[in-house]
Amino acid sequence: MNNFLGSWQTGAQASQIGIQHPVRPFGVSLIASAIGFIGGLYFILMLVCLLILNLLSGFVPPPGTSSILSFLAPDTAPSMLVIFYLTALAFAHLAVARGLWLLKQWAYWTTIIVEGASIFVSLVQVAVSHNGLGFFTEIYLPALIIGYLLTMPSVRRTFRVPF
Secondary structure (H helix, E strand, C coil): CEECCEECCHHHHHHHCCCCCCCCCHHHHHHHHHHHHHHHHHHHHHHHHHHHHHHHHHHCCCCCCCCHHHHHCCCHHHHHHHHHHHHHHHHHHHHHHHHHHCCCHHHHHHHHHHHHHHHHHHHHHHHHHCCHHHHHHHHHHHHHHHHHHHHCHHHHHHCCCCC
């Protein structure tokens, strides 16, 4: 039986000639899903900001005219920076999530670097604010992700990490 992608025996044929797909560890799937979910939230937030700016542009009079609604006029530069920032965050998270899902080595190292930077930022924040509870809640998940990625032999083998 054929579908539009080809024969249903493609997987069997690939294994007969020695091509095997590595099995993705469950924790990597979980981390990729969480990062993808966060990227989706950033994307939705970016779309909501664009919608609000679009609605405000319809109600606010053009610059130079005085009106009761003139206080609603958004400043263009900061608004665009927020939109660009949210867009960059959304697509970076989605790219890393897809890279982890496809077991790309660059996504493995990117995740470790970003989570390490998150821990560093948390250390700086606790040094400034002296908030121990905030420190614990902000450092726990990144430390757990780094610990999982660096210590599980199946994960290191899957991503072909040399040590």
